[in-house]
Amino acid sequence: MSGETRLGQRPAEVEESDDLYLLSVGSNASVKVRGGRMDVKELRRVNEDGLEQWEPVLKDGFPISTESLRSVLRGLSAEAELEREEYTLEQLLEELVDPSPGVLSIEVHKRRSHVTFEGVMAELSDFSTIHDARRTIAVESADPSLVTAAVRDLGLETRPNVNVPRGLKTLLGFGRFAVIDIGTNSVKFVIGERGKDREWRSVVDRAEVTRLGEGLDRTGELNEEPTRRTVEAISDMAEEAEQQAVAAIAAVATAGVRMARNGQAFADAVRQRTGIAVEIISGDEEGRLAYVAATEGLQLGDGSLVVFDTGGGSSQFTFGRGREVEGRFSVDVGAVRFTERFALDGVVSDKKLAEARGAISADLERLDGRPKPDELVGIGGAVTNLAAVKHELATYDADVVRGTVLDRAEVDRQIELYRTRSADERREIVGLQPKRAEVILAGACIVRTVLEKLGSGSLSVSDRGLRHGLLEERFGRR
Numbered sequence: 390m391s392g393e394t395r396l397g398q399r400p401a402e403v404e405e406s407d408d409l410y411l412l413s414v415g416s417n418a419s420v421k422v423r424g425g426r427m428d429v430k431e432l433r434r435v436n437e438d439g440l441e442q443w444e445p446v447l448k449d450g451f452p453i454s455t456e457s458l459r460s461v462l463r464g465l466s467a468e469a470e471l472e473r474e475e476y477t478l479e480q481l482l483e484e485l486v487d488p489s490p491g492v493l494s495i496e497v498h499k500r501r502s503h504v505t506f507e508g509v510m511a512e513l514s515d516f517s518t519i520h521d522a523r524r525t526i527a528v529e530s531a532d533p534s535l536v537t538a539a540v541r542d543l544g545l546e547t548r549p550n551v552n553v554p555r556g557l558k559t560l561l562g563f564g565r566f567a568v569i570d571i572g573t574n575s576v577k578f579v580i581g582e583r584g585k586d587r588e589w590r591s592v593v594d595r596a597e598v599t600r601l602g603e604g605l606d607r608t609g610e611l612n613e614e615p616t617r618r619t620v621e622a623i624s625d626m627a628e629e630a631e632q633q634a635v636a637a638i639a640a641v642a643t644a645g646v647r648m649a650r651n652g653q654a655f656a657d658a659v660r661q662r663t664g665i666a667v668e669i670i671s672g673d674e675e676g677r678l679a680y681v682a683a684t685e686g687l688q689l690g691d692g693s694l695v696v697f698d699t700g701g702g703s704s705q706f707t708f709g710r711g712r713e714v715e716g717r718f719s720v721d722v723g724a725v726r727f728t729e730r731f732a733l734d735g736v737v738s739d740k741k742l743a744e745a746r747g748a749i750s751a752d753l754e755r756l757d758g759r760p761k762p763d764e765l766v767g768i769g770g771a772v773t774n775l776a777a778v779k780h781e782l783a784t785y786d787a788d789v790v791r792g793t794v795l796d797r798a799e800v801d802r803q804i805e806l807y808r809t810r811s812a813d814e815r816r817e818i819v820g821l822q823p824k825r826a827e828v829i830l831a832g833a834c835i836v837r838t839v840l841e842k843l844g845s846g847s848l849s850v851s852d853r854g855l856r857h858g859l860l861e862e863r864f865g866r867r
Contacts (some may be wrong), residue, residue: 394470398513401502408499410557412583414467414491415563417554417634426450429464438537439550439664452477467492490584493563509539521560540682558636565592566864567630567638569623570856573645573725574701575770575829576619578626579856581632591759592633597622598824602645602702602725611649627663639863640667641673644702644723676705678858684712684762685861686711692763695843698854699835701725705762717725722752724771724832734827742808749838750768761844768851771832775803776850778820787852796847800837807833
């Protein structure tokens with residue numbers, strides 16, 4: 390029997406209200422108007438079980454004084470010129486909230502059923518807005534141990550613990566949202582901000598090379614040290630998201646975790662450390678999300694299009710026209726795997742390079758016989774690093790990288806550049822991310838093989854990837 394059903398069978402006190410919530414891009418504080426009174430609560434602490442302690446900081450009627458209103462603005466992490474000594478609710482909305490792109494007012498009807506369960510107060514609530522409706526369960530007590538025990542007894546410990554403002558922002562697609570993309574070679578992290586205009590703005594967009602798949606091809610498992618540093622990187626990202634008042638986080642793991650015998654154990658370790666649930670997605674889903682990102686990020690025509698995303702453990706290929714997907718597949722061809730298999734992390738002889746390229750070609754045989762596409766788009770760390778090296782970017786510039794054309798001659802030039810250098814010497818190359826020095830040669834060989842098999846003289850670079858596609862799908866299409 391579900392926790393919701395168990396609570397629903399107990400005697401309850403039912404209460405209904407119409408509240409007005411003020412939601413902010415820069416804050417997850419609870420700021421609402423109920424019964425004609427402004428009510429502000431702020432989060433004071435979160436314990437090791439993820440339980441939140443909230444404290445009321447204001448409860449005042451209208452008209453509201455400028456002194457009280459400053460508390461409201463602090464709660465919203467907003468600034469405004471206060472030109473009145475006091476404000477009615479209508480003046481507050483018309484003069485301060487409506488003009489602000491980062492603050493949104495939303496009317497919410499609540500129907501709350503209060504029950505007592507194992508010494509705590511539990512509340513089943515139905516939230517309704519003009520956009521959608523949700524049911525929530527709240528468990529409250531001054532004793533955290535009672536809350537933790539009740540949550541476990543109700544089978545809710547795997548559910549995300551979010552406050553009402555976070556839940557409303559996720560429901561509306563308003564605020565800041567994060568995606569963590571856990572790959573075989575790197576962990577990519579993006580925070581996007583979406584205000585009243587419904588347009589995305591990038592707050593954070595970076596990658597941390599952790600080499601999670603180091604040794605995977607040899608052992609079939611994610612090994613201890615790569616796992617430790619990857620979980621540590623994800624923990625840092627989760628803390629950064631909290632500091633940025635992110636409303637929700639989506640996390641996915643791709644080829645390395647998918648192929649490892651202990652992939653689920655890795656996902657469990659991330660959840661235990663950070664509270665973030667990691668979804669292990671299929672290669673087909675990787676490709677589909679990459680296609681969504683590429684078609685959003687570049688001005689593409691209506692002709693045939695191939696989007697490929699080459700990572701540390703696999704490569705995804707998606708075929709379509711415009712924004713319509715016609716087919717996709719994933720193959721276990723990745724830079725980390727071929728680097729380890731052929732020792733491509735240092736100076737490589739012509740013979741050894743030819744062997745590696747031959748093996749890559751054999752593993753990409755599913756591309757054989759495919760018609761040449763009107764447009765070929767490449768995404769992923771290997772492709773964007775090739776573009777950055779082409780432009781000799783001492784500092785990465787997404788506006789320069791995005792739309793860069795890489796032709797066969799440029800990729801061949803860079804293959805020779807990497808083949809003749811050790812990893813330390815490669816790190817001196819302007820534009821190359823230092824932590825990619827070991828795997829860039831394999832990545833460049835994969836890119837060159839794709840060009841050859843699809844009969845394309847060049848490709849266009851998109852710096853948008855799976856994480857951007859997931860950000861749009863999970864949090865933007867509202």
